[in-house]
Amino acid sequence: MTNKILLAAAAVSALALGGCQNMGLDDGMANTASAGASSTVMVGGAAMYPTRNIIENAVNSNVHTTLVAAVKAAGLVDTLSGPGPFTVFAPTNSAFDALPAGTVDTLLMPANKAKLQKVLTYHVVPGRITAADIMSKIRAGGGVATYTTVAGEPLTFRMQGNAVVATGAGGGTATVTQADVMQSNGVIHVVNGVVLPGM
Numbered sequence: 001m002t003n004k005i006l007l008a009a010a011a012v013s014a015l016a017l018g019g020c021q022n023m024g025l026d027d028g029m030a031n032t033a034s035a036g037a038s039s040t041v042m043v044g045g046a047a048m049y050p051t052r053n054i055i056e057n058a059v060n061s062n063v064h065t066t067l068v069a070a071v072k073a074a075g076l077v078d079t080l081s082g083p084g085p086f087t088v089f090a091p092t093n094s095a096f097d098a099l100p101a102g103t104v105d106t107l108l109m110p111a112n113k114a115k116l117q118k119v120l121t122y123h124v125v126p127g128r129i130t131a132a133d134i135m136s137k138i139r140a141g142g143g144v145a146t147y148t149t150v151a152g153e154p155l156t157f158r159m160q161g162n163a164v165v166a167t168g169a170g171g172g173t174a175t176v177t178q179a180d181v182m183q184s185n186g187v188i189h190v191v192n193g194v195v196l197p198g199m
Helices: 001-016 028-033 054-058 065-073 077-081 095-096 105-107 110-119 131-140
Strands: 042-043 046-048 085-091 124-126 144-146 154-160 163-168 173-183 186-191
Touching: 042 144, 054 065, 054 077, 054 173, 065 077, 065 110, 085 173, 105 110, 105 124, 124 144, 131 144, 131 154, 131 163, 131 173
Parallel strands: 085 186
Antiparallel strands: 042 046, 085 124, 144 154, 154 163, 163 173, 173 186
């Protein structure tokens, strides 16, 4: 149950909001995503403005309502509204839907705030890292790229066909489904799952 609770929280980091372009293996796709990164895109029925920060955009997306609630419960609103920059790997509400009943409610309890914070910050990497950056590092690393998260633990990335997949130190995988939604204080990549830090 602890792992399932952590899983839910992870999705929370998603609050960040998702991008609008697919992250592909070839450089052409990555460059296209990066090229459009400074433009306004639609996510969850709302415009994501590159002049606004992660929180200012996220609160308008109707597919990230659970994530926004989790970020608020974890006390991370000020952090994700700060200068950063931050790269957020953000699960959508559908990632929460796949979790066992009651998991999200449990994570949102005040007693679980520290656990929620750890899972959420495990989905955040310092800096502004684009899809092209990740794929380039995967190639340079012989098929594997590792980034240290704000939680202080490694998050590993590999290619599976044309998709970039993140694997958590404590379990779970998440595929990047949308990339490079630029924010004033970072970048968001939408993922379809949650990953866990080490226990």
